[in-house]
Amino acid sequence: xxxxxGAEGFMKELCNGFRLLVDGDRGVITFESLKKNSALLxxxxxxxxxxxxxxxxxxxxxxxxxxxxxxxxxxxxxxxELMNTSIKLLVEAIVNF
Numbered sequence: 001x002x003x004x005x006g007a008e009g010f011m012k013e014l015c016n017g018f019r020l021l022v023d024g025d026r027g028v029i030t031f032e033s034l035k036k037n038s039a040l041l042x043x044x045x046x047x048x049x050x051x052x053x054x055x056x057x058x059x060x061x062x063x064x065x066x067x068x069x070x071x072x073x074x075x076x077x078x079x080x081e082l083m084n085t086s087i088k089l090l091v092e093a094i095v096n097f
Contacts, residue, residue, distance in 0.1 A: 014075055018068050020040055021071075026065065029065060029066040030065045035048070058073065
């Protein structure tokens, strides 16, 4: 996907995904916003415990919600192929800097 969209396009898509799931009042993905918007991801049948587990998996600062950085990090961690491509792009950017 990164190769198809390019690094900037891919990051834009991750940000769009975050915006689909975010709690508009708090600016983070909460249990409630993820549960409410899970159908957008085809995950409408997730139990409350599964939704909580998804949040815990990505919640790096322990606040019970996902900010944009945590969401993007989680998405990269869940896909090793994306992570490998992202590392290659980062190395290229550093070398060309």
